[in-house]
Amino acid sequence: MLLTLAIFLPFLGMILILRAKGDDEKARNLGLVFSIVTFVLCSIVAYKTYGLESGKYAAEIDVSWIELGDSFHVRYHIGVDGLSGMLIFLTGLLAICAALASWGIKKNVRGYWAMFLLLHTGVIGTFASLDTFLFYMFWELMLLPMYFLIGIWGGPRRIYAAIKFFLYTLWGSVFLLAGILVVYFALSADKLPDEITAKNPQALTFSAWRAANPDSLNGADANVFSIPQVTAYAKYMVGKGGILAAFGDLSLFGHHIAWWIFWGMFIAFAVKVPVFPFHTWLPDAHVEAPTPISVILAGILLKLGGYGMLRLNFPFFPQVFAEAAFCLGVLGVVSIVYGALVAMAQTDFKKMVAYSSVSHMGFCILGFASLTTEGINGAVVQLFNHGTISGLLFLVVGVLYDRAHHRDLNRFGGVMWKMPVYSTMATIAIFASIGLPGLSGFWGEFLAFVGSFSGHYHHAKIITVIATSGLVFTAAYYLRAIQRVYLGKVNPACEDFPEITKREKWSMLPLLVPTILFGVYPKPLFDMISTSLNTLVETVKQTGLAG
Amino acid sequence: MPDLAHSLPAYVPWIIFCPALAGVIQHFFGAKLPRKGDLVVIAGIGASLAMSIALMFQWAALPAGHYFVEAWEWFRLTPGADGIAFDMAIVVDGLTASLLCVVTLVATLVFVFSTGYMKGDPRYERFFFWLSFFAVAMLILTLADNLLMLFIGWELVGLCSYKLIGFWSEDLVNAEAAKKAFIVTRVGDVGMLLGMLVFYHYCGTLSMRGIFAGVAAGAVPATALTWAGIGLFFGAVGKSAQFPLQIWLPDAMAGPTPVSALIHAATMVAAGVYLAARMFPVFTPDALQYIAWTGGITAFLAALVAFTQTDIKKVLAYSTISQLGYMMLGVGVGAPWAGMFHLTTHAMFKACLFLGSGSVIHAMHHAQDLKDMGGLRKKMPVTFYTFVLSTLALAGIPFTSGFLSKDAILIEALGNGHIVLFSLGLFSAFLTAFYMARMVWLCFFGKPRNQEKFDHAHESPLSMTVPLIILAAFAVSFWFTLGAGPEDEFANQFYRTPAYAQEFPKTDAVAHAYWVDGKKPANWHASHGPRWFQIVAMVLGLIGLGVGIALFRSGRRNQNARILPAGVHELAAGKYYMDEMYLDAFVGAANKTADGCRWVDEKLVDGAVNLSGAVGLFIGDASGDADDLVVDGAVNLAADAAKGAGALVGTAQSGRVRNYLAMAIGVTAVSIIVLVFFVIG
Amino acid sequence: MLAETWIPDLSALFSHFMAESILVIAIPVIVVADLLGKPEGRDRRAHSVALVALVTAFLVALFQPTGAHLTALLRADGLAKIFRLLALGTGIVAAISALRSRDLPRAHTEFFVLLLGAVLGACLTAAANDLAMLYLSIETLSICGYLLAGFKKDEKGAEAAMKYVLFGAISSGLMLYGMSLLYGFAGTAVLTSATGPSIADAAMRAGGDPLFVVAVILVFAGLAYKVAAAPFQFWCPDVYEGSPTSVAAFLAVASKGAGFAATLRVIAAISGGGAASSETIQAFLLIAAVVTMTVGNVAALRQTNAKRLLAYSAIAHAGTLLLGVAVTSEAGVTAVIFYMVIYLFMTLGAFYIVSLVENETGRADIDSFEGLGFRAPMLALCMGVCLISLTGLPPTAGFLGKFFLFKEVFAYAGREGSSLFFWGGIIGLLNSVVALAYYTKFLRAMYLCDEDRKQGTFKFAGVDRSVVLALTIPILVLGILFQSLGLIASNLARGLF
């Protein structure tokens, strides 16, 4: 019940705000109250995932939603395990910070807060759903509010950025829908083609497998769309033709259909992560979005890509995932180095941070590609930590933008001497982003390196060595930014910058504390996610291609 | 194998927590505390010093080869005993105990010195906060038992050096120097990280015990072990400013002098040597060869440059690089104990020299150039005498600690058959004495070159001179020299056997370096070596000083005098043009590729993949600013396809009914023909 | 033999076709009402009778029994019932929109007579099980349509009517010729019949005969014109732009719906039994569907006139529906029916709001939507919901409709292992991305416009508000509580195969 409340409370808030007759101030307060309540709910849900043994889900609800014909059961099946619990907690955290940072929004405030809360319903729903259909529905539900948030309250080229964001993600999610449909059909087949049963006799169809072990997954009856059941089935079918066994060895243009579906779904999530070739929407969306929205965009929406891969893409096709490790590794390292280099060439502070996000998410892909426990755990911790750090960085840029109304790095100087408290917080955020140990940015990168160095694809070592160059570039462009903005003589333009206000400080603190806390003591994070990730690693280990 | 490990005394973790606590208090309440919290910080480091000394004696009481070790689980990835977990661990053996004492002693003295030196600075409390933060990081690095904690201490120390070098970053020169230091050391750290990754890949753990066991069991193939060794050493090259990454140390002198003394003379830069000594058992012969040669080359080249420097701190900086080269040479030739011994003694007298130069600079109102000095011995007697004593130690004159530690390295080099390196080291020793004599003479003797500054010069207050005196005492303290006699001198018993090395069979290169169960290894050289060598070393030191004094006594040569042969002087003065080479080779190339990637991103990737065309099109006619967008999004495949097809259908929709009919019926006829053939076929 | 096929027992006929009978009675009543009584009350009497007739017919149709095979000509099964309701619903909305809109010169009796005639034609087309009956009802629908299209007394209206009449006449001519050939094969004009010979049996026998395929293609030509599928979709944008908006709405939904009902019956008859040629016909349908979808979507990118854009969107949706028809299976028909119902709500909603904007601003292009989001928030919200549903984004029923239809396509691709259908499905999905590009034109105009357009108020009467809400709320409700409609659609389809 708690989880459904966490998902639909912002929706309720949206309706209340739209109906509320009061002035802007009332809408703002209402929005903030709802954000805080959402945060409290999210943290309770996240806390409940502690001590969950693998395969179990906390706050699980499994209610039938659409029953059609015999095999088409779409269920409102939500639940939270370590992985989604952590990301839901991150969503709650960023909700508060973004809400506090939204005080600067003056244009039709009620519309803004309505869209803001609707966005959170979409995001929390996506993290919590354990039913592919429900996942896809929430996945697309959050696009619309984001389109309006960037489109109406954004910067000069907001319309272009908004529609570009919408088209990119929708283009990606087309392949996701195709994938879900093909998987749906393959699993509802009643008998396997003979070439599969000939090769490995113990391969079963989904319904037969479900009948074989009904007790697992708290006895829920066979449901083709339920993610836990399909993941367990995929684990069983490793080496026996995978979950698309019903297609036999139907292959298009030389690749088995599972290969196509895996890469199709990967594209859908890669657009969100963003991975190298699909990242061009990110800088535009970030530069044009208002500060609180780019905090949410960087903090949560990028994590959906990674989460989608871990929840849908990799567990469903472990065999293809293991074989595709090399390509993932290459994509990861290209994102890291390319993202860092392009960030180095930027003069707009926000665009630089956006490209640095591309580079940091490249570490996640590198971690996934390694197929090792350390790599995947490192990648997921990077997801969380990058959320807090990049959220903080965008707030930092927002504070500067509110004062200088421009983001050109070369037109700042000596802000440290005018706004010492703010500058200290900014430097902490920047050093966390550089990956300095003692701050949370280090763990994701370090474990991704450890994992990918002993990665199970050829050239893993060389790829890791190239990736380490990313560390030097990241340090270079961030330190140059610190030097141009915070140090040196006080730029006459920055002469009268007021020190950071209480509200701005309180919007940064909830992100600063975890950055330092989880840097010094990352145990709570790892305890939360390691159980649910180990099942994925074991599945991949079964394919024989991973250690 | 007797169990050599002992449980850690309870107070050891407090060695780190005291300065950490002081730092936290300083951070939050620094400005409001009396004397802006410097006493709190000094108390913190003082406590650590006391505990370190107590720990040293407690360790010395242990039988030879034993050590304290303790581990706490930090975080765990897979459950179960053999699951993947990373833990915090502390080990205390000879190396740790000695370095702890050196670090805490020098730190305490530098903190005291800073109260005088930094008096009146607007951000006085921030300075002390960063000093205590540095102390914490250095102590973590020293006490770390696994490479992960060592790496974390390593990078935090890098952060503190960045913050302290760039302390006065009002003017960009200091900020630039700080950035350069951080990035160059980070290049070194990348090398170290790769070394760690190799060890983790093969030995499955980062704890030193696990690595030594893995190497002993042959888990790491020879080439990988060499590369890992060189990788780790590359981290040390970055941190200890060895060739080729030594460019950042001279610029680091932009920081306040106490910082230079503490970080860039005694502690941080020594961390590289400490790492090399601690991980000595895993270095393969050709890794050691690489280390030795790096050390030798650095020592020699840096010594040459020292001659051409006019800034008092720059001379000392190059002298430090040169001495660090010596220590690396010591480790490289298979005598980590000699390297560590030189590190200990060097920390003392180099800190004294830096603080001495600090007091001179303080007296001369922040004038650092030799052209304003001369004849200061009368005005600043205490600084002068401590400076001269430390110079003697640095030059390696008998009855000083420097003589013993430097000669130990040279003897080991000779003993282990590195003739070329031995001669290079010997010549560098001579050069060291020479340039130190030059500097001392130009600074303290002869006629004052800047009368106005000379008149203002006065002796530094007690808070600055007392640390000088203590350090100078260590520079010449006899208990070092007393060790000239029997083998088990108190001084170098600390470095005989680092933790765990005892418990595992050694690779051959290492066998001769360690005492096993109290027995001396085969070619163990007494620290004083053959008689003829002692005389040669002593004579060389004295000749160096004499020549230096002789050249500059006449007063005809000032600081710009060109002592080195013509060609060599330009080369050395220009620091071998390495800065410029790095600037356009690496930094320039990185910026060019960055701009190239940006162009690629905006034009090709953004254009080819996105629908900016179609998007631009239907916005284009609505809002003006999108026009440039349609132009800029020129190269866009997907967008053109959508637009092209749209245009095609548009033309088909010509408005003439007959066209419609013709097209409709035409297409139907064609499809009929195709299908008929299809069905028949 | 003659008696059996032609003279059914009248009482059963009336009970199963009550709604149509009401319409048949209503038409002469309107004419008489127009003649008698005071002249100035003429129009009011006419349209009140028409509205009453339509509403009662709709209510009656709700409870009309299905299933009895009364005559060979008409089949009162599930398919007929759903499309009858669809046609009547559209008729009601078109009538109200015509009354409210200012561009129609005093919508008087002729308009309503023609409207009722067209609705009657649509209902009968859905129920026709005989070639003659099919041709007859399609012609009634088309002829009334031609006149309705030309109702706006301006040059554009005349041109639209002319194009519609010429295009319609020729395509129904082609269809008739195809029907005559089919008759030749089957010896009878009955599509499917449990007892006697039928075209379905002929298809079983002579499926492979090339002439049979020619006949099918020709018949498909007529149906494609009705449904505005490629290559017979050229008339659609011009006629929608020229004709009054309410008529355009009627054509977009009712006549297209009737067209699909007829196509479903014909295709079911021909390739239902797995006849030899069904493979090629399915491939032909798929290609036609993909071409229609792509043409509709891509051309819409360039439009600035709201009605033309909605015309192309109607073509695109026709392509999607045709994709469902190409999957000749019972599940396919369920998906088509389900999508058709949702299509009704979405398109009628959009057209109705366009007509309201046209009344207010006099122009029907997208720029007249500027700032609507702030001037009339409720209207803009409804328009937004319709558009989102037309694109196929989740919270709306459009998404579920699209999901089901493509589920069938991919299921068929998997079952038959045909990569043609797999890639057809992928292209179909990609089309929804292109669709987003032009649907957001409205959103951009309504919400993302610059400041000055946001002032001013936008008046529309209570009636309009309730009609718009009646059309948009089901989209959201069906989007969530999908269960009910899904069941109805599936058991309706059961009758056909």
Added chain:
Amino acid sequence: MTIGLFHYLALGAALFSIGVIGVVTRRNAIGVLIGVELILNAANVNLVGFSRYSGGLDAQVFVIFVIVLAAAEAAVALAIILQLFEKRSDIDVDRARGLRG
């Protein structure tokens, strides 16, 4: 030789093709209508032929319906063309290009 089904079908096909060509080539609206009538009558010929040789009388009934509908269609088409003529004072099909794009 006796007139068989084949001859009817040939006549029908001929009429049909003439009608189609007429529709496509004529620029005068009424010319197009004439073409349409030809197509409809071609279908009638077919139907009558089939009814005589291979089918029942229902084809004949079908023909009668077709004739009625053709008349209705012609009436409506002419009315519309009249209206077009009134508005544009010419009934040239090609010049009516107001609606396009």
